Amino acid sequence: MExxxxxxxxxxxxxxxxxxxxxxxxxxxxxxxxxxANLSRLEAGRTNPTVSTLYKISQALEIPxxxxxxxxx
Amino acid sequence: MExxxxxxxxxxxxxxxxxxxxxxxxxxxxxxxxxxANLSRLEAGRTNPTVSTLYKISQALEIPxxxxxxxxx
DNA sequence: AGTGGTGTTATCATTTATGATAACCTCATT
DNA sequence: AATGAGGTTATCATAAATGATAACACCACT
Numbered sequence: 001m002e003x004x005x006x007x008x009x010x011x012x013x014x015x016x017x018x019x020x021x022x023x024x025x026x027x028x029x030x031x032x033x034x035x036x037a038n039l040s041r042l043e044a045g046r047t048n049p050t051v052s053t054l055y056k057i058s059q060a061l062e063i064p065x066x067x068x069x070x071x072x073x
Numbered sequence: 074m075e076x077x078x079x080x081x082x083x084x085x086x087x088x089x090x091x092x093x094x095x096x097x098x099x100x101x102x103x104x105x106x107x108x109x110a111n112l113s114r115l116e117a118g119r120t121n122p123t124v125s126t127l128y129k130i131s132q133a134l135e136i137p138x139x140x141x142x143x144x145x146x
Numbered sequence: 147a148g149t150g151g152t153g154t155t156a157t158c159a160t161t162t163a164t165g166a167t168a169a170c171c172t173c174a175t176t
Numbered sequence: 177a178a179t180g181a182g183g184t185t186a187t188c189a190t191a192a193a194t195g196a197t198a199a200c201a202c203c204a205c206t
Binding site: 049050 | 192193194195196197198
Binding site: 107108110111114120121122123126 | 162163164165166167168
């Protein structure tokens with residue numbers, strides 16, 4: 001699997017998880033202490049996030065970190 | 074949980090998984106196409122890895138990516 | 147038409163991960 | 177003592193993630 005595809009899948013997964021909690025991008029970004037634009041970029045799969053960024057998101061969504069990277073490979 | 078602790082846990086997890094497969098750092102690094110020094114740095118918890126780096130490691134170890142970030146939080 | 151909420155995209159500066167190399171340590175073996 | 181395997185640490189350049197801001201689009205509602 002290519003890096004671009006991985007980023008897309010991670011982004012899509014974050015979006016799905018966020019929406020399932022009914023939170024807006026701005027809200028989630030605020031909880032994570034970063035800008036909504038950055039979250040939009042991540043969800044669009046246009047970045048290769050660090051584990052700390054994904055961890056912040058997992059904490060904000062109250063889910064285990066492994067859930068975010070749980071993609072079919 | 075702090076970022077430093079997270080890095081430590083991820084590094085330790087990679088080390089455990091690598092050793093359970095009986096592979097050396099140099100070997101794993103070679104498969105992943107990066108230098109052994111970089112893997113040492115990662116296992117020591119002195120870097121905040123990107124998801125692509127962890128993905129390469131998971132592929133080399135033939136385990137799901139989620140296994141690497143499956144830490145108790 | 148205006149307002150507010152949501153999301154996108156571009157851009158820039160700054161921080162940091164990564165790639166790469168070299169020097170060093172420990173330990174086992176010859 | 178010498179060699180080699182495994183691992184560590186420091187350093188440097190380069191690539192890229194992040195922080196931050198601004199401008200824009202879309203939609204619902206008044």
